[in-house]
Amino acid sequence: MTGTVSEQRTQHSAYDGFDTMPIAGRWRSGGGDETRTDTDPWSGDTLVEIAQADSADVDEAYRSAQRAQRDWAAAPPADRAAVLRRAAAIVDEREAEIVDWIVHETGGTRAKAELERGLVRAGLHEAASMPHHVEGSILPSDVPGKESRVYREPVGVVGVISPWNFPMQLSNRSVAPALAVGNGVVLKPAGDTPVTGGTLLAKILEEAGLPDGLLNVVVGPGGEIGDALVTHPAARVVSFTGSTPVGEDIAAKAGVTKLALELGGNGPLVVLDDADLDRAVDAAVFGSFFHAGQICMIANRIIVDSAAHDEFVDRFVERVRGLTVGDPSDPGTDIGPVINTSQRDGILDKVARAERDGAQRLLGGEPGGPAGLALPPHVLLGEPDVATAREEVFGPVITVIRARDEQDALRIANDTEYGLSSAVFTRDVERGVRFARRVDAGMTHVNDSPVNDDANTAFGGEKASGIGRFGGRWAVEEFTTDHWVSVQHETRRYPI
Numbered sequence: 001m002t003g004t005v006s007e008q009r010t011q012h013s014a015y016d017g018f019d020t021m022p023i024a025g026r027w028r029s030g031g032g033d034e035t036r037t038d039t040d041p042w043s044g045d046t047l048v049e050i051a052q053a054d055s056a057d058v059d060e061a062y063r064s065a066q067r068a069q070r071d072w073a074a075a076p077p078a079d080r081a082a083v084l085r086r087a088a089a090i091v092d093e094r095e096a097e098i099v100d101w102i103v104h105e106t107g108g109t110r111a112k113a114e115l116e117r118g119l120v121r122a123g124l125h126e127a128a129s130m131p132h133h134v135e136g137s138i139l140p141s142d143v144p145g146k147e148s149r150v151y152r153e154p155v156g157v158v159g160v161i162s163p164w165n166f167p168m169q170l171s172n173r174s175v176a177p178a179l180a181v182g183n184g185v186v187l188k189p190a191g192d193t194p195v196t197g198g199t200l201l202a203k204i205l206e207e208a209g210l211p212d213g214l215l216n217v218v219v220g221p222g223g224e225i226g227d228a229l230v231t232h233p234a235a236r237v238v239s240f241t242g243s244t245p246v247g248e249d250i251a252a253k254a255g256v257t258k259l260a261l262e263l264g265g266n267g268p269l270v271v272l273d274d275a276d277l278d279r280a281v282d283a284a285v286f287g288s289f290f291h292a293g294q295i296c297m298i299a300n301r302i303i304v305d306s307a308a309h310d311e312f313v314d315r316f317v318e319r320v321r322g323l324t325v326g327d328p329s330d331p332g333t334d335i336g337p338v339i340n341t342s343q344r345d346g347i348l349d350k351v352a353r354a355e356r357d358g359a360q361r362l363l364g365g366e367p368g369g370p371a372g373l374a375l376p377p378h379v380l381l382g383e384p385d386v387a388t389a390r391e392e393v394f395g396p397v398i399t400v401i402r403a404r405d406e407q408d409a410l411r412i413a414n415d416t417e418y419g420l421s422s423a424v425f426t427r428d429v430e431r432g433v434r435f436a437r438r439v440d441a442g443m444t445h446v447n448d449s450p451v452n453d454d455a456n457t458a459f460g461g462e463k464a465s466g467i468g469r470f471g472g473r474w475a476v477e478e479f480t481t482d483h484w485v486s487v488q489h490e491t492r493r494y495p496i
Helices: 005-012 055-074 077-093 095-106 110-133 167-180 195-207 222-231 244-253 277-293 306-321 341-356 406-414 429-437 472-478
Strands: 021-023 026-028 035-039 046-051 137-139 146-154 157-161 184-188 215-217 237-241 258-262 267-271 299-305 360-363 378-381 397-403 421-425 443-446 480-488
Touching: 021 055, 021 195, 055 146, 055 157, 055 184, 055 215, 055 222, 077 095, 077 110, 077 167, 077 195, 095 110, 095 167, 095 195, 110 167, 110 277, 110 472, 157 167, 157 222, 167 184, 167 195, 167 237, 167 472, 184 195, 184 222, 195 215, 222 244, 237 244, 244 258, 267 277, 267 406, 277 299, 277 306, 277 397, 277 421, 299 306, 299 406, 306 360, 306 378, 306 397, 341 360, 341 378, 341 397, 397 406, 421 429, 429 443, 472 480
Parallel strands: 157 184, 157 237, 184 215, 237 258, 267 299, 267 421, 299 397, 378 397, 421 443
Antiparallel strands: 021 026, 021 215, 035 046, 137 146, 146 480, 360 378
């Protein structure tokens, strides 16, 4: 699809009103003093200006979600499922509009935008099955005539804080399951992606028939409304996807509120001595540079057995050299811009520090594009302790590390504070599984990219990469709670 966001609105009678947010059943401006401009990271053009929310808006949003949640939880499971199925159908009907917004607001290529839209659609369909998967149980009792029942109930209201890299998918990943099992939701999208991370999803669910006031979106700076969102007494679960430092701050402030946190990563992609190098190179290119490397599950390090190292590097560099950097709306573009100047400068700083510490740059270059945010892919050879290997880069930069053998590769893979996603390549599948089970990570993929594009699986990490799981049966567990109800059928004699 070609054309600007405004042109697509005219052609397709697209949603409007993105300068407001849905709070307590009404689309309105935030009550804060600040107005933020939402810009296209490729062109620098203004997409929308939004008056930001304040802590009073957060309070109203939670109270609204709390009120609306009672009737929603009491609705038949089929009614809740029907809303989510209608939302999935709308995601199909408005495919061009959604893809256009993702391209222009996130700087993602068309391939990335189409994948993200597909993940949202799949996530809505998966969530539509969840109302019928909330199961209770009957427990045995040693008291004569007593029955012990366990009802699985919605927690009440879920607070969701989502990031800017896959904003629509990573918001929907928590919003849809939370709604499916009977909760209200207060959603705070990232400041760089308020539309695709928040208000666009709200428009879709509103059109699908979601009751007013059940889903509230607060668009505002984390310093102004973040604490209010995490510490509000109505928040029974807070679901956050983002950086480890912010996640640690949330954990320190949340008190007894249940948390689901997916945080930073430093994903290793390991190539063993018997790997199919064609497959490994293909997956490594995708796993390193898709969406300009701005994915928490991206390969941050490629660890290659010494026996395969030189040939792998030659093939990998040849493939990466052919990638096209440019306008993400052009279907031929492989790598678009990074999200903002702060992100760009942080990436370049890590590269500079790695080179000062002895890393060898095989590919790289200066940022370009109208807004100066398009970074060419960088390939470095380095030791495990250089900045681009030790720290999460979150950009189009990969460090290739030579390992002596399988055991050394495993040691290097686990030598990190993070434990989100990982991958291993070998022609011997069972060898790969044995290796995978020794990796300290929430996810390890054998002969596949560490970037998991399967919407019907769980996501989650170990160590500094977070707590809890997102997706599948884990979502039902995260957003519901057990309520034990006992029934005494016979007259009972008590000890006093």
